[in-house]
Amino acid sequence: MFTNQHHLKHLLRPYHYTSDEHYRAELRHLFHPAWHPLAVKSQLARPGDFLTFDLLETPIIIRNFDGELRAFLNVCPHRHSRLTDRLCGNTEKLRCQYHGWEFNKDGGTGKIPDAKVFRPWDRDNSCLKPFRVDTCGDLVFINFNEIGPSLREWLAPVWDQWQSYGGAYRHSATWEKEFPCNWKVVLENSLESYHIPEVHPHTFKDFPPEDNAWHELTDRMTSFKTVPPNDYAGRMQAWMVRRMGEPVTNEYWHRVLHPHATGSSLDSFRMLQCVFPTGPRSCRYRCIFFTLRGHRKNPLAWGLYRTLKTIATLIAKKVFAEDGSIYGGVQRGMETSPHAGVIGTREERVYQFQKYVLDNTRGPRELPQVEPHAAEV
Ligand code: FES
Numbered sequence: 001m002f003t004n005q006h007h008l009k010h011l012l013r014p015y016h017y018t019s020d021e022h023y024r025a026e027l028r029h030l031f032h033p034a035w036h037p038l039a040v041k042s043q044l045a046r047p048g049d050f051l052t053f054d055l056l057e058t059p060i061i062i063r064n065f066d067g068e069l070r071a072f073l074n075v076c077p078h079r080h081s082r083l084t085d086r087l088c089g090n091t092e093k094l095r096c097q098y099h100g101w102e103f104n105k106d107g108g109t110g111k112i113p114d115a116k117v118f119r120p121w122d123r124d125n126s127c128l129k130p131f132r133v134d135t136c137g138d139l140v141f142i143n144f145n146e147i148g149p150s151l152r153e154w155l156a157p158v159w160d161q162w163q164s165y166g167g168a169y170r171h172s173a174t175w176e177k178e179f180p181c182n183w184k185v186v187l188e189n190s191l192e193s194y195h196i197p198e199v200h201p202h203t204f205k206d207f208p209p210e211d212n213a214w215h216e217l218t219d220r221m222t223s224f225k226t227v228p229p230n231d232y233a234g235r236m237q238a239w240m241v242r243r244m245g246e247p248v249t250n251e252y253w254h255r256v257l258h259p260h261a262t263g264s265s266l267d268s269f270r271m272l273q274c275v276f277p278t279g280p281r282s283c284r285y286r287c288i289f290f291t292l293r294g295h296r297k298n299p300l301a302w303g304l305y306r307t308l309k310t311i312a313t314l315i316a317k318k319v320f321a322e323d324g325s326i327y328g329g330v331q332r333g334m335e336t337s338p339h340a341g342v343i344g345t346r347e348e349r350v351y352q353f354q355k356y357v358l359d360n361t362r363g364p365r366e367l368p369q370v371e372p373h374a375a376e377v
């Protein structure tokens with residue numbers, strides 16, 4: 001059930017995967033307005049827990065202040081040191097690693113060693129730069145812009161589904177990897193099932209027939225649904241899900257919220273993947289993985305959860321590595337390609353994504369150049 005019946009134009013040119021100018025336009029128009037999923041609540045559960053990230057050329061720190069999550073630029077207003085170089089930890093105070101300035105949950109200064117040497121105090125230039133932080137289910141998101149849509153408004157097309165990251169599903173692993181390719185190479189690969197026989201011959205084996213592949217295409221997102229084959233693995237999963245007290249739908253869903261947030265799910269897991277550009281030709285792909293825990297507390301349900309967690313995480317990491325093996329070759333081809341490219345109907349979500357990228361990164365339309373009329377000169 002594809003929406004289109006004829007092949008589609010490859011809207012993006014190799015330039016869009018290699019140029020610094022286009023990369024800058026994407027950062028500005030696609031990524032800075034977006035909300036970014038970075039963590040799960042359990043990683044920041046205790047007061048004083050913190051995580052740091054380098055996100056879109058910007059160092060971030062997210063910290064639990066007595067139960068409230070706050071995010072700041074990880075740069076000190078004193079003399080520009082990173083507040084910390086650690087990736088995670090727990091500290092009693094948010095304190096800069098260089099001279100020990102302390103900061104409160106609003107980003108203002110607390111204790112300053114030998115504070116009198118800074119008289120008169122310049123309050124306006126001594127605060128941390130804050131970022132918006134909010135949660136959906138157990139997922140923690142941040143946003144660089146002071147104003148703009150709330151997380152709930154931003155996630156509107158997927159809000160109900162992504163609430164389930166948490167609840168019956170428990171965070172089981174987070175992993176990420178740098179890839180030597182433009183971020184769109186990764187995202188476009190996730191948007192089509194056409195590569196399955198070549199790239200996943202042992203894990204997924206084959207793509208589903210068209211009558212078992214539902215696509216939804218909108219400006220904000222695209223989705224894909226299929227019902228996996230009723231084979232031994234499928235029946236086993238359904239049995240485990242039932243034993244854990246949860247409903248069996250036997251549906252696989254894949255939703256991409258433009259520009260970069262991807263949620264995929266079976267009854268046994270929920271996965272949130274997000275690709276972040278780190279340059280025109282490099283990106284970081286981050287995966288936050290949840291497995292079904294269910295609400296039953298008996299020993300069988302606990303044992304099934306432990307088994308599911310091990311197997312599902314292993315398979316997810318294997319698929320991640322299989323896809324990862326192709327990105328470099330795509331980028332190297334892109335660097336020298338003389339072709340226009342073409343998109344098949346099975347890949348129509350790629351077309352929709354490319355249209356979104358073009359529509360949202362074009363600057364103001366240029367006025368046509370009019371030659372002055374000879375008589376007016
Ligand atoms: S640079 Fe942070 S306290 Fe000096």
Ligand SMILES: [Fe+2]
Pocket residue numbers: 189190195199200323
């Ligand atoms: Fe894949």
